[in-house]
Amino acid sequence: MNSFQRFFHQPFFIRLFNWEYWSFGAVYACIYPVWFLLCLRARSFFFFAAANPRIRNGGFLNESKEEIVPMIPEEWHPRTAFFALPCNADHVLAELQRKGLSYPLMGKPNVGGRGRGVKVLGSDDDVRAYAQTAFLDFHIQEYVPYKNEVGIFYCRYPDQDRGSITGIVEKEFMSVTGDGVHSMRELLLKNKRALMYMESYETIHGEFLDTVLSKGEKHVISPFGNHARGALFLDVSHRTDEMLTETIDALCRQIPDFYYGRLDVRYQSWEELKAGKHFAIIEVNGAGSEPTHIYDPKHSLFFAWKEIVRHWIILNRISRQNRRKGHPYLSLREGIEMFRENKALSEKLDAMTD
Known part of the structure; x- marks a missing residue:
């Protein structure tokens, strides 16, 4: 370049x-x-x-x-489990077990928009953190x-x-393919599309982006x-x-x-x-x-x-x-609301x- x-x-x-x-x-x-x-x-x-x-x-x-x-x-x-706030994390984990849902899972707000609030949940700790920091009713869905x-x-x-x-x-x-030399962060910074979302990737992955993938190895970032x-x-x-x-x-x-x-x-x-x-x-x-x-x-x-x-x-x-x-149709009052x-x-x- x-x-x-x-x-x-x-x-x-x-x-x-x-x-x-x-x-x-x-x-x-x-x-x-x-x-x-x-x-x-x-x-x-x-x-x-x-x-x-x-x-x-x-x-x-x-x-x-x-x-x-x-x-x-x-x-x-x-398969999906729905939860209303306020929500106890232990109850969430028990319900997931009852439904037979196993990791990885997807946590999503019940009312969404443009992927906001959607997270991959890979452990009990992830589920607890998601339930404890949710500001809206949410659901947890099995990963397809x-x-x-x-x-x-x-x-x-x-x-x-x-x-x-x-x-x-x-x-x-969004994914990155290793060359055996550069870190994932360095490779992403060369990609125009990835550059637009680097702040989010840094927050999610942190130091993991310093990993150097072997040549031809592919990793999904998002x-x-x-x-x-x-x-x-x-x-x-x-x-x-x-x-x-x-x-x-x-x-x-x-x-x-x-x-x-x-x-x-x-x-x-x-x-x-x-x-x-x-x-x-x-x-x-x-x-x-x-x-x-x-x-x-x-x-x-x-x-x-x-x-x-x-x-x-x-x-x-x-x-x-x-x-x-x-x-x-909605009335004017309903539309404004x-x-x-x-x-x-x-x-x-x-x-x-x-």
Whole structure:
């Protein structure tokens, strides 16, 4: 890396020239007028609540995983234990033992957002620490060993029997491959994406990053399929075909009144996923879902705007159809309260994040 490259190899310039690292407000500011027009068409600023009537706020904000998980067919979701605050760590450990959950496990807040508060739990001490420092009700989920993860965006109009896949994102976890000479920290600092999240990696791994891996040895730094935790998002929407659509549609139609959202799925192989075998639904996200395939580095901001607006229009149509079927929008008071609650929840999520 020459001096010119080193000068631009800094978080400020990486963020400046790569829109995927921009803030939510910066990305969405130019298309907010479109959202406003859709609100006028629905005659409500909170039309999205009718998109998925069984999910709180349609899954736009503040939805509880404890309410969503029971809607997912049990065979397609990892075993999960839910806990409400205040919570005794001994009770948590006893419940995990009762359910037969063994390490590693995943700790997650019941109301989440962008991977905040999600941690890998590898021991009783980890579970105790997580329970004692939780600021929100949480759940502990068995770790899904499948090595691949995708986000599949699904939409179905209420007046139609069949839904469709409108985008697929493949997620590559942040990892480092050793060269037998440099430490993991040194290798990560050479990686533009890793550099953007080094503060978090330092907090989590500390001196372990000084380890020198043997040549060709690979270590996963962040086992989370979340863009805000360093995962690389790749648009693989072209892999959508009839077989996959049938599998996902059949699954989603078993989730009561689910019409719009993204499934985060871990799977063993693509062919098995298409056949409906050897996969697990990690999360179901509703009306607040982003079409995350837009974050593929190859895509321009203009492509992202086009895809976001396309999905907003679908969301609006689904919501209006459900409204005609008797499912209400949020009132102005309910909508304002939703945002107030989200602000308080967001502060607690930030406090749970390393």
